[in-house]
Amino acid sequence: MKKNKLALVLVFVLLVSLLAGCQPAAPAGDESDAPAPSGGATFINVATGGTGGTYYPLGGAMAKIFNDNIEGVTANAQATGASVENIGLVSTGETEVAFVQNDVTYYAWTGTESFAESEPIKNIRGMAMLYPEVVQIIANADAGIASIEDLAGKKVAVGAPGSGTEVNARQLLEIHGMTYDDLGKTDYLSFNEAANNLKDKNIDAAFVTGAIPTSAVTEVTQTSDIVVIPVDSAKITELIAKYPFYTEVVIPGGEYRGNDTDVITPAVMAMLVVPEDLDEELAYQMTKFLFEQRQVIVETHDRGNDIKLETALEGMPIDVHPGSQRYYDEQGIE
Structure with missing residues (x-):
């Protein structure tokens, strides 16, 4: 009887071992120097303007930068009606980053001009100032x-x-x-x-x-x-x-x-605006690679030459996103 019980125990242990061995191993090389944004796969919509303007080709270059450098990200440029519409897309969470004129951003923030009939939009943040x-x-x-x-x-x-x-x-x-x-x-x-x-x-x-x-x-x-x-x-x-x-x-x-x-x-001035609740690590990486891979933008449009780290905060009309600010602090930009 004891021998039968012992045999049953051995069979049970063997089955457990076999099941454990069937589990897939964690893939090697998952870790990277630049941590992926929290939450797994991430989509970045870049709200631009009409296809005949400057925002659209620059947005396409930015999407390429994000796709090539930020782990787990799928980015694309979206043609829109430009600044005023883009503020709405950012504030409602329908896009992750948008090109906007700095005057329009201020009007949204203060509830004036084009936004005089609505409450001030305070759930937006600045990522970078770009070019005239x-x-x-x-x-x-x-x-x-x-x-x-x-x-x-x-x-x-x-x-x-x-x-x-x-x-x-x-x-x-x-x-x-x-x-x-x-x-x-x-x-x-x-x-x-x-x-x-x-x-x-x-x-x-x-x-x-x-x-x-x-x-x-x-x-x-x-x-x-x-x-x-x-x-x-x-x-x-x-x-x-x-x-x-x-x-x-x-x-x-x-x-x-x-x-x-x-x-x-x-x-x-053109600038980039992001949602207030954009993941901080994602905002940091977007800002970092925007400037560190700027040559991709330069090769797309001459205005890429005007996008400079040293002027990224000049004339910023609203609060800067904490993730972007972290990168600027590291680079000594005030």
């Missing part, structure tokens, strides 16, 4: 437009609905004592839509806020003659007095075919 975004007024050469005042009675594209461009157009007209009612027709068009309508002569002029050169504008110049409309320095001074996010810049002659003279115009 130039407010460009492009007109068909035969439209008889040489100044902002000449837009009166003309068909004008003022930017996509919910875009920073539309805010800029409205504010520039305001400084000149004008509103959309003074225009012959107001069209809310994306960069690509505005470009196509300029080429087809369906509109006379378009506001385009973006890095120089803007691909949609360059495309128009391939088949049409255009002029870049200057803004008087005195008017830009008035604009800055009321809206301090603007600065005066010069579009160098030769940036666009047929426009060989320097043009004075206002500009704002």
Whole structure:
């Protein structure tokens, strides 16, 4: 009897050993120098703007950087209506990082201008300041437009609905004592839509806020003659007095075919905005590799040269995300 019990015990031990041996071993090499963000596989949507603007190609380059350098991440660039829409996408958790004009970010944070009818949006954080975004007024050469005042009675594209461009157009007209009612027709068009309508002569002029050169504008110049409309320095001074996010810049002659003279115009700054609750380690790695792999962006668009670690916090209009701040602290950026 004792022998039978002993045999049963031995069989039981053998079965347990066999079952244990069937469990898959932990894969070797799982550890990495850069820890993966908490929560396993992570998706990063990069909210950009229209495909004819600057945000979209830069967003694609950023997505490549994240995919190639952050473990467990799948990133992609998403075309959107740009700044105002992007703030909404970030605040509702529908995107992990977004390109936004710094003036629009401030309006959202303070509940003013485009966000005056809603509560201030406080669940967003800054990741990095990027480069100047130039407010460009492009007109068909035969439209008889040489100044902002000449837009009166003309068909004008003022930017996509919910875009920073539309805010800029409205504010520039305001400084000149004008509103959309003074225009012959107001069209809310994306960069690509505005470009196509300029080429087809369906509109006379378009506001385009973006890095120089803007691909949609360059495309128009391939088949049409255009002029870049200057803004008087005195008017830009008035604009800055009321809206301090603007600065005066010069579009160098030769940036666009047929426009060989320097043009004075206002500009704002592009920046990256993330959700307040974005994983801190993920925000740290996104910030780190944005700057350490910047060459990928440089090879995509000239504006990559303007994205510099030393200016990443200059003009930041809202609180910086703790993960991004950790990287800046390590690098001595204030």
